Amino acid sequence: MSALRQAFHELTLATRGRGLYEFTGQVAAWLAKNEFKNGLLTLHLRHTSASLLIQENADPDVRRDLEAFFERLVPDGDPLFVHTAEGEDDMPAHIRTALTAVNLGIPVRDGRLALGTWQGIYVWEHRRSSHTRQVAIHFVGE
Amino acid sequence: MSALRQAFHELTLATRGRGLYEFTGQVAAWLAKNEFKNGLLTLHLRHTSASLLIQENADPDVRRDLEAFFERLVPDGDPLFVHTAEGEDDMPAHIRTALTAVNLGIPVRDGRLALGTWQGIYVWEHRRSSHTRQVAIHFVGE
Amino acid sequence: MSALRQAFHELTLATRGRGLYEFTGQVAAWLAKNEFKNGLLTLHLRHTSASLLIQENADPDVRRDLEAFFERLVPDGDPLFVHTAEGEDDMPAHIRTALTAVNLGIPVRDGRLALGTWQGIYVWEHRRSSHTRQVAIHFVGE
Numbered sequence: 001m002s003a004l005r006q007a008f009h010e011l012t013l014a015t016r017g018r019g020l021y022e023f024t025g026q027v028a029a030w031l032a033k034n035e036f037k038n039g040l041l042t043l044h045l046r047h048t049s050a051s052l053l054i055q056e057n058a059d060p061d062v063r064r065d066l067e068a069f070f071e072r073l074v075p076d077g078d079p080l081f082v083h084t085a086e087g088e089d090d091m092p093a094h095i096r097t098a099l100t101a102v103n104l105g106i107p108v109r110d111g112r113l114a115l116g117t118w119q120g121i122y123v124w125e126h127r128r129s130s131h132t133r134q135v136a137i138h139f140v141g142e
Numbered sequence: 143m144s145a146l147r148q149a150f151h152e153l154t155l156a157t158r159g160r161g162l163y164e165f166t167g168q169v170a171a172w173l174a175k176n177e178f179k180n181g182l183l184t185l186h187l188r189h190t191s192a193s194l195l196i197q198e199n200a201d202p203d204v205r206r207d208l209e210a211f212f213e214r215l216v217p218d219g220d221p222l223f224v225h226t227a228e229g230e231d232d233m234p235a236h237i238r239t240a241l242t243a244v245n246l247g248i249p250v251r252d253g254r255l256a257l258g259t260w261q262g263i264y265v266w267e268h269r270r271s272s273h274t275r276q277v278a279i280h281f282v283g284e
Numbered sequence: 285m286s287a288l289r290q291a292f293h294e295l296t297l298a299t300r301g302r303g304l305y306e307f308t309g310q311v312a313a314w315l316a317k318n319e320f321k322n323g324l325l326t327l328h329l330r331h332t333s334a335s336l337l338i339q340e341n342a343d344p345d346v347r348r349d350l351e352a353f354f355e356r357l358v359p360d361g362d363p364l365f366v367h368t369a370e371g372e373d374d375m376p377a378h379i380r381t382a383l384t385a386v387n388l389g390i391p392v393r394d395g396r397l398a399l400g401t402w403q404g405i406y407v408w409e410h411r412r413s414s415h416t417r418q419v420a421i422h423f424v425g426e
Contacts, residue, residue, distance in 0.1 A: 094339065105245050114278035282424060
């Protein structure tokens with residue numbers, strides 16, 4: 001058994017309004033570049049108005065329907081909200097973040113993320129305007 | 143301080159339609175068999191239409207009510223959805239997965255999962271038909 | 285490369301009815317006391333009627349609106365529920381827990397949690413009465 005090591009990285013992702021942006025390839029490329037074979041990968045999104053999501057990366061209609069459902073569930077400009085100074089999509093963005101997740105833990109085996117066939121890793125942007133989103137990455141393993 | 147090690151496992155779970163299937167015992171048995179005492183356990187479900195959930199394992203009505211609430215919140219056959227080719231319960235399954243989680247991280251101390259008295263680990267099947275679900279498991283510790 | 289180590293801790297938090305209770309400072313203090321510099325922190329809440337949440341810690345209206353939204357989404361005393369013996373806020377508490385999370389994984393770099401500028405770590409109490417909540421903490425790193 002070889003000794004375990006750890007490593008850190010930070011990805012910067014540009015979003016262009018609401019929607020799901022896949023970055024599975026960028027995570028896989030970082031693992032490959034460092035020759036990490038087996039371990040645990042953790043991703044943490046450093047924001048409160050966007051999420052990390054593992055979802056189907058085959059039919060784009062799935063992402064369209066996810067977005068449509070969340071827009072109906074958490075309506076922009078809902079008169080329930082008091083926190084409106086940053087725009088009518090800001091409080092819905094915080095709620096959508098609470099309903100989903102900002103960190104993920106995924107095993108890595110034989111140099112590959114232990115994702116299912118149809119799983120991709122996404123940043124889900126909940127604001128209407130473009131943003132720069134940062135994902136802190138940690139790996140422990142060998 | 144002894145050196146940390148890691149280990150991997152994969153559980154295959156058979157589901158029989160919508161509902162919560164507890165597998166806490168299978169996880170605990172794997173820890174015991176390997177004599178893992180202290181560390182971090184990570185579970186990752188390799189699917190996009192089922193979830194991992196930690197919930198009450200006492201009164202079965204809790205699971206019944208969880209299911210009833212999610213069926214009302216994300217109705218099958220909702221005309222909002224475009225992605226319908228795989229059945230009217232498929233897009234609701236993706237949304238229910240987004241609203242919950244597909245990975246969990248749980249500390250292990252003295253050979254036991256650090257779960258609360260009433261917490262059990264479940265696969266939540268969101269499809270109406272039977273499925274085979276795979277959970278990738280990682281342990282780091284000693 | 286120095287050898288990795290791990291450590292455990294348990295925080296006990298007192299809640300006083302529904303709402304978000306920040307404990308970022310207590311987590312940071314534990315890291316500092318142990319002089320942990322770089323690694324992965326995992327938090328696990330040992331309950332089924334409260335959540336762990338990373339959310340904005342600037343404007344308190346955000347927490348007020350989160351609470352208002354979830355109270356409307358999962359109404360107390362909903363006639364849909366069968367599990368009512370523990371109070372009309374108990375089943376909503378389980379559902380709110382399912383809609384959010386009970387564990388978090390956060391990288392630690394240079395002795396600091398890799399949180400974004402506005403991110404705080406909260407226990408979200410979903411019951412109306414006061415409770416004592418326990419958070420199991422694990423750190424692996426150096």
